[in-house]
Amino acid sequence: MGLVRWWAANAFPPSTAILDLGCGSGVPIAQALAGDGFAVWGIDASPSLLSAYRANLPNMPARCEPVQHSDLFARRFDGVVAIGLIFLLSEAxxxxxxAKVAHALKPDGRFLFSAPRQRCEWHDTLTGRESRSLGAEAYAARMAEHGLVLVGGLTDEGQNYYYDARKSA
Structure with a gap:
């Protein structure tokens, strides 16, 4: 969570609109970002987690829907975060x-998501789902196809890897 706060603070001025994909209950990420003055919008497919999000962040917009079927509020954002989410989805x-994130980002907007650097598959113990990372080269190539440029990679204290991308202007 500290890494996400650092990323946002160094990428955006306060009050910037940030979309949290797979926001869960909003704790700790959306809550920390909102506490730092950002306007956080959340999307999560779990009704119970979204109910908790709404209780934890009553003034922040939220939708209960799978991100892969969402129109992402049909608006543009300065930043998008997807922590612990993308690898739970199929490759397609x-x-x-x-592609949806690229469309939802304003020019020069930033996208931060977590996934292992190496291509791999595993059984996620938290969700019980099969998980897959496409790997750094594949993510960079696919992002480039959608107008996103990989500007860096970050590692948190738990050795989780984060991709930091910017939408082309």
């Missing part, structure tokens, strides 16, 4: 989501 759904 990941590509669809990258």
């Amino acid at each position: 759904e990941q590509d669809t989501l990258l």
Whole structure:
């Protein structure tokens, strides 16, 4: 969560609109971003988690729907975060989501998401779902196809890897 706060603080001025995909209950990421003065919008497919999000962040817009089927509020954002989400989607759904995020970002907008650097598959113990990372080269190439440029990679204290991308102007 500290890494996400650092990223947002260094990428945007306060009050910037940031979309949190797979926001869950809003704790800790959306809550921390909102506490830092950002306008956070959340999307999550779980009714119970979205109910908790609405209780934790009553003044922040939220929708209960799968991100891969969402219109992402049919608006543009300065930033989008997807922490612990993209690798839960199929390869085709990941590509669809990258295209949607690129469309939802304003020019020079930023996208931060977590996934392993290497291409791999595993059984996610938190969700019980099969998970897959396409790997750094594939993510960079697919993002480029949608007008997103990989500007860097970050690693948090738990050694989780984050991709930091910018939408072309």
